[in-house]
Amino acid sequence: MAGTGTITEQGITLSGASYAVAGRPILSGLTLSLTEARIGIVGRNGSGKTTLLRLMAGLVAPTEGAVRIEGADPADRKAMLRHLGILFQNPDHMILFPTVGEELAFGLRQMGESAERAAAAVDALLAAEGRAHWAKAATATLSQGQRHYLCLLSVLLMRPRTILLDEPFAGLDLPTQARLARRFATLPQRLVTISHDPAAVATADRVIWLDAGRVRADGPPADVLPAFTAEMARIGEADADADLAG
Template identity: 75%
Template sequence: MQVGITLTGARLRLQGRDILAPLSLSLVEPRIGIIGRNGSGKTSLLRLMAGLVAPTSGEVLVEGRAPQDRRAMLANLGILFQNPDHQILFPTVGEELAFGLRQIGHSQAQAEAAVTALLAAEGRSHWFSANTHALSQGQRHYLCLLAILLMAPKTILLDEPFAGLDLPTQARLARRLKALPQRLITITHDPVAVADCDRILWLDAGCIRADGPPAVVLPGFTTEMTRIGEVDADTDLAD
């Protein structure tokens, strides 16, 4: 799997300040983790890669194409947000899962057949008519993942995928993600969540502080977070 996501001098400036310094990256590895403390620019980078915001300067390409056309991106890029309620649009599971397929030209019957087959394969046939808001947070998170998988994108962006989930739900989701053939790019502040990745990017104040395998990057990140935690970690808010 190559091509992936390419950033060439991609910079993001909002309200008169740089959120992301010009970044030039080629993201092609099967499992990539992007770590950093809160406010480091992780979510802004995800939004930039997803085409939810445009770079102030420079270029972002997903599989060789600009990501702003979300409909065209459905086969190339999926996004699993931290809060499933920011992603779910429809009252029933069947409608939610069928939506993306309808967007790319499937008939209603074709979409429903694909949804029925997926739910059966996942052991969740009984979900089809279920109210989406009657599901637990973990189940809604899983529903969002299933909606992405129906599109079979080449890359999936994961925004703090385990936040707010209890340990059994985290374990189930981790197993499901590990088995996926797609490229996964995980945005997190938790080094444990990306310890098995092929490549780690440490983002700090909108810049890449380190880039390499977990064994090289994570010890330095953990040491720095421990150091910050031993002093007043919020003093920078007064600047």
């Protein structure tokens, strides 16, 4: 399979990247170089976190500025298979096929692997993960946590060098969160975790706090997260929904 899944020095760059819908700014003039192994992006709902993920993933194009993944345009979906993987918050938005084996093989087939090589890679991964018995299982029979893990395995099979994680622990019980966190910790890829929960990014190398589409703070978690947590508490005490009316 192409790609090594290991981090390169050239990461994700945003150069004056903005995004607006019907003239309403969602992200404004973001200039960032994301090269660390573990990066967290935090912000309250509506801060622009999900839009930033979509920009980095090439799912939307900036209305101003540029986004590059290891120098490549994220809109080039075929090229991005080697650079970037995405684990969405809802696994049902990712799973397409009726069986686990078919679901896992799909990405490899998209990358040009033969059916035989894709099937062999799927079997090898499931065996290594202690889930060989999953191969012919119906995806509809998997629990929420199992479907989430299946989506992660689908991404890992394509061996991208960076993985975007969209609220990776949302909706999962505590044991499943713990298992997933341990798996993330072993990965050689660069992980960019987008979350409203400070605990999800507490061990990151760098945390970026988005507020109203702009960077409010950027630095080590020990510097950024206490300020973010204090501000969220202040907003909650004041009345978190008052500014959403209109």
